[in-house]
Amino acid sequence: MTSDHIFYLAPIRGITDHIFRNTFEKFFARFDFQITPFIPTVKGSFVNPCILRDIDPSYNDIKRVVPQIIGNSPQEIKVLANKICELGYSTVNLNFGCPHAPVTKKKRGAGILPYPDMIRSILDQLPFQNCSFSVKIRLGLENENDIEKTIPLFNEYPLSEVIIHPRTGIQMYKGSVNLDAFQRCLSLSRHILVFNGDIFSSEDFIHKQKLFPQINRWMLGRGVLYNPFLLGILRGQNPDCNITYLRNFHDEIMEQSSQILSGPSHLLGKMKGLWTYMASSLVDGKRILKKIQKTSSLKNYNELIDRLFNDQLTVQSSEAVSLR
Ligand SMILES: Cc1cc2nc3c(=O)[nH]c(=O)nc-3n(C[C@H](O)[C@H](O)[C@H](O)COP(=O)(O)O)c2cc1C
Numbered sequence: 635m636t637s638d639h640i641f642y643l644a645p646i647r648g649i650t651d652h653i654f655r656n657t658f659e660k661f662f663a664r665f666d667f668q669i670t671p672f673i674p675t676v677k678g679s680f681v682n683p684c685i686l687r688d689i690d691p692s693y694n695d696i697k698r699v700v701p702q703i704i705g706n707s708p709q710e711i712k713v714l715a716n717k718i719c720e721l722g723y724s725t726v727n728l729n730f731g732c733p734h735a736p737v738t739k740k741k742r743g744a745g746i747l748p749y750p751d752m753i754r755s756i757l758d759q760l761p762f763q764n765c766s767f768s769v770k771i772r773l774g775l776e777n778e779n780d781i782e783k784t785i786p787l788f789n790e791y792p793l794s795e796v797i798i799h800p801r802t803g804i805q806m807y808k809g810s811v812n813l814d815a816f817q818r819c820l821s822l823s824r825h826i827l828v829f830n831g832d833i834f835s836s837e838d839f840i841h842k843q844k845l846f847p848q849i850n851r852w853m854l855g856r857g858v859l860y861n862p863f864l865l866g867i868l869r870g871q872n873p874d875c876n877i878t879y880l881r882n883f884h885d886e887i888m889e890q891s892s893q894i895l896s897g898p899s900h901l902l903g904k905m906k907g908l909w910t911y912m913a914s915s916l917v918d919g920k921r922i923l924k925k926i927q928k929t930s931s932l933k934n935y936n937e938l939i940d941r942l943f944n945d946q947l948t949v950q951s952s953e954a955v956s957l958r
Pocket of ligand 1: 833
């Protein structure tokens with residue numbers, strides 16, 4: 635399609651860990667940047683290394699991976715951000731967009747958006763001298779007009795970019811993205827903006843590209859989980875959408891995850907989580923997903939997956955995404 639666009643892997647907690655990030659690129663296509671799922675801030679000045687395991691530089695490309703922090707205490711954010719910068723990362727992303735009630739109730743994620751003063755006190759204490767910072771936001775928590783206050787506030791700080799998912803928090807993933815509101819963000823912001831939301835096919839991409847010709851940064855989340863070939867398609871690489879890639883991708887994720895997860899039920903849960911998205915890339919994906927969800931042991935799961943891959947599975951036409 636075009637080569638001068640910059641693509642970001644969206645953080646999807648529970649799915650896009652370092653194993654996914656690396657394995658995806660091995661079998662499908664390469665992102666320009668990958669934002670990690672959020673790392674919550676911790677109290678005090680000691681950051682337990684186990685919370686940084688997913689961003690260990692020995693298995694992350696620190697030039698392209700951007701760790702994400704969630705929190706609302708300026709001091710705690712500063713401590714964690716400094717720790718991440720010490721690992722060699724040059725950019726840290728702040729999550730001001732998570733819509734889940736247990737998070738927003740604590741005025742974290744999208745829950746902070748109605749409180750510009752809280753955001754200001756965080757931005758005031760960011761160690762910009764140590765690394766750069768970007769933010770990932772929604773339009774607001776309940777009110778899309780929160781952006782009228784947040785964007786001008788962000789304008790006062792040297793953020794490297796502002797990633798916008800143009801829905802409100804209470805909207806979760808329902809309805810459609812608010813493209814008029816994104817247009818408003820474009821006129822309000824002095825920063826580089828990244829568009830994120832509902833890019834599931836090349837038609838979706840072309841539509842958004844036409845609406846926002848000044849944007850060349852795009853973040854893809856569920857779209858690449860539904861259809862892992864999507865990034866290659868958008869890059870105009872004409873990928874060979876062969877089922878073998880999905881099989882190898884699946885097997886490698888499973889093998890590597892088995893080495894870090896404790897016990898078969900965690901592994902089974904993780905693989906089922908992946909299939910809730912990936913089944914969309916298959917002909918008859920809904921029925922296949924039901925079968926997978928019913929398996930209750932790793933043995934049954936492995937037998938089913940073998941059977942499915944050996945006999946029946948076919949990749950949908952590369953554009954089709956049916957389960958949404
Ligand atoms: C299960 C799930 C987990 C997510 N985890 C995160 C996260 O850790 N950090 C974050 O900023 N966004 C998170 N998101 C939001 C996505 O990054 C993205 O903004 C959203 O899915 C919209 O983009 P899409 O339409 O391309 O999927 C999550 C979304 C889902 C569905």
